Amino acid sequence: MNLATGAARCSLIPKTSSRVSRLAEYAMSMIVRPPAVSGRFYPADRNMLLRDLKSYLAHTKTPRAALSCMVPHAGYMYSGHVAGAVYGSLALTSRCVILGPNHTGLGVPLSIMSSGAWATPLGDVALDSTLAAALKQKFPLLTEDSEAHRAEQAEDLAADVRFRDEPPKGDGTTPLV
16 A cells, blocks of 8 residues: 555544544655646647636736635536636735535545645645645534545636746645645
8 A cells, every 4th residue: 555545534533542543644744746637638748737727817907805715617618718817817825725525425525634735737736734624623524535526627717726826825735625
């Protein structure tokens, strides 16, 4: 069993032993989730993806603050202009929560991925473990489950936007499905 496979199963380990809990937490922090749909829903090539993102964000007005937004998550060739208009109009905050559907049915409902990073063609997006811990405390139905996030395409599409500012500003991203 490799580290990523073991980390994905950490939610099955009972939290009776603090040593086991620390080991599970360490394994989860080492996960770098590979892109789920890179090369299919958006370019896998860094330069092509940057070019596309810049074109989608180019026609936007002065960014403004927002608590939330709803953005389409189809491939960029279908919804990139609409998503770009929304993201381009936002002043991105230092923290970002991505709430998406679970298209694959993998994992548990109301899942969260609290630590590690997401690989994108533009670089890794760190996950905000501090915010994730606060959300899990406030909403006990959230379950740590990286399997639910492994192949979720909606999260991929939103994660790329963190690179609107290079390098990305802020504490990271917290994904929920």
